[in-house]
Amino acid sequence: MDNSRPIASSGKRLGLYDNGTIRVVFFACCIIVLAVVLTSSISYSITKNAMVDKLKNRDMPYLVQSMKEKIDGRIERARETSLLLAKDQAVLAWVSSGGQDYAAGKMAQAKLSDIGKNYDYAKSFLASAAANQYWTEDANTVLDLSRNNPLDAWFYNALQSGQKVSLNIDYDRIYKSTFVYVNVLAGDVCQPVGVAGVALSLKDIAKEFSTDKFGENSNLWLVDNQGQIHLADNLEYIGRSVSEFLPADVIQQILGDMDNAKPKVLEYKDSQGQTMDLAYQSTVTTDWKLVFQIPRQESISILDSIKINAMIASVITILLMVFIFYFISYKIANPFKRALALAEEMENQVKLRTHELAEKNQNIMDSIDYAKRLQEAVLPSPNEWTAICRDYFVLWRPRDTVGGDFYWIRSLNATDSLIVLGDCTGHGVPGALMTMLVHSILNNMADNFESAGQMLEELNRRVQATLHRKAENKVSDDGLDVAICYIKDRRLEFAGAKIPLYIKRDGQVHVLKGDNRSIGYRRSKIDMDVSCHFWDIEAGDSLYLTTDGYIDQNGGTKDYPMGRKAFVECIAKMAPDTSLRQQQASFEHTLKAYMGAEPQRDDITVIGLAFQ
Amino acid sequence: MDDLFIAQTKSTPNILFEPQKAKLSIEGQSYPENAFKFYEPIFVWMDEYLAQLKEDAVLEIYFHMPYINTSSSKCMMMLFEKLEEAHEAGKTVNIRWYYDQDNEIALDCAEEFKEDLTVPFEIIPLADEATKDGQ
Structure with missing residues (x-):
């Protein structure tokens, strides 16, 4: 499978910006906009107040004052000239x-x-x-x-x-x-x-007025004590009455003010509701008053440009911040997201592999399960057992689903029978294959044998002949431990290859050890001589066979194998009238107690038999 | 020749062969799924080693194996046979088999091996909790 492809495409698929990132950027931008708008509003309002304050307290009085001084100065000069002329x-x-x-x-x-x-x-x-x-x-x-x-x-x-x-x-x-x-x-x-x-x-004089013109819509008038305009920056107003332009109360305040050596400022709303600022002052040389009037809107019109500038600045700031956020988050998000994407991809791969493995494992397990059915199919049925003995139990527990342990029985006639227990090397599938082979050989030999010993010798020959046909194949060396019991009427003939026979009679456990050699191996002598052991069966005798799985099972405090002694003790402690079923339970219990949490190490088979 | 070291696992023993000291040791349980596969490199090493071993060398081999499954025991036997050959060729080979005295299976196993061998094979019980340090 091409590994690079899905990883490379995963970046695109995931996207460098998920909703979270965009949300964060959006949120941050909103805060910035808010901050900029707030700052602008505050500075606008502060500037406006400052401007209005300056307008009222400095600019307008100054304007009126300076204009008054100009007029006064001019008239004063005219007066002096006139005085000189007159003198x-x-x-x-x-x-x-x-x-x-x-x-x-x-x-x-x-x-x-x-x-x-x-x-x-x-x-x-x-x-x-x-x-x-x-x-x-x-x-x-x-x-x-x-x-x-x-x-x-x-x-x-x-x-x-x-x-x-x-x-x-x-x-x-x-x-x-x-x-x-x-x-x-x-x-x-x-x-x-x-x-x-x-x-x-x-x-x-009016020219002076217009050169000093303050604003587009401002008015500078020289008004007499009747309210008539004598001078105006806009000549149209000359000769008209201020009552056309100012509210009555304002006129009254201006004209009625006798203490007006210094400029005074007031504000009012005109007929259109516009706020107007007005300053007035009496001239010294005449009893006329200078009136200066300007719409508030115009005085603070410079703020409009400030407002526009602030808005432009805000927009630029926002754009910049968005860009920076985007850039930073890209720099940060990129490696992080890639790592995430990679991790996710790897996780997916692991999942995929796990799934594949699980599938393969399932297939193998299905296959082995089927093999188990085959292996079980060749094992003797309860009917076959009860045909050869009074009571029995079989504890058959392959370590894996199938195993290398097997047992085989044959009722030869009403009184004679064969009982075989074997332990092929290995366990699991290879062990199970071996058991099928041995099973088949035993079936072939069952009708034509002389003694248990002879049968064992023949079994050795046949297994060797089957497994080691190719001398050069030294890697495989397989064989089996086996015990053969041939019961001929009440006489038992036993031949064992590393599997002894345990017999309990009157509370005593007797052991027929058999030979200490496995059979079927390359090393096993092809013409090995197997000894036969004999036992006359009496009513109440119990026979036990076990493969090494039971006695080699590790556990206990030292993690040693359980040992033969423990097995013999287990047989010895059985009460005389214990049924074989109960005995099986006892063996199982002893094993379980010993192994504790340790896993089963080998295939385990224990057989118990009782005769009439 | 280089040392051979294979670290112990739950189902395979610790292998430490030190040719400079003429000291080989195998310690631990042996029940791998595929014993032949595990022991094959050890056989190869052993063949090479024994081939270059001088006549007057004294080879000391220690075993301390609480449990050996059937197929592992076949492999051990093959190993012993190689040592047996060296012994028969006149080289001095001393095998010492340590076992914990409560572990009858380990003793049975050792006795079975010894039965088939002529090479010096010493079976030494270890008291409870004792280790085989200092040999």
């Missing part, structure tokens, strides 16, 4: 002269145009209370002011305000644009001679 002697002289002081006018005009053109202002202007005239940096532009013109109200209001500096936002007819005007009273505050100032373009 200028030439300007004062020119304004107070109502434009009549030509020399001063020239200087003032030069100053005006210098400020308006060379500095970062939309325009610069002077207005004279005496002349009710208005000049700008453009020397050609002179407007007449009238108390009756509402557009000129700012001038007369400023003159009467008593405030050195005032701001107003207004539409300029010339520039067609809205400006923040810084109006400074020239001369004494109580009796001003005119107004000087600069204008800042709202658009310019």
